[in-house]
Amino acid sequence: MSHQCTSCKRTFTSTYALEHHVKDSPAGHPICRTCAQPFRDDRALEQVCTVAAAVLAL
Numbered sequence: 111m112s113h114q115c116t117s118c119k120r121t122f123t124s125t126y127a128l129e130h131h132v133k134d135s136p137a138g139h140p141i142c143r144t145c146a147q148p149f150r151d152d153r154a155l156e157q158v159c160t161v162a163a164a165v166l167a168l
Contacts (some may be wrong), residue, residue, distance in 0.1 A: 117147035 114121045120142065142147045 115142045115145060115147055118142060118145035120144045
């Protein structure tokens with residue numbers, strides 16, 4: 111299953127790729143390395159994965 115950033119639409123082919131793409135911002139929350147879209151918490155990050163799964167299901 112792949113994951114996708116809801117902001118820049120970058121697709122990650124695995125959870126491993128997603129985890130290595132997301133970095134911690136100076137504010138302490140994870141952000142996308144491509145577009146700097148902030149994920150305020152784990153729930154926001156999970157929603158990114160959920161959205162990607164829904165898109166792939168279509």
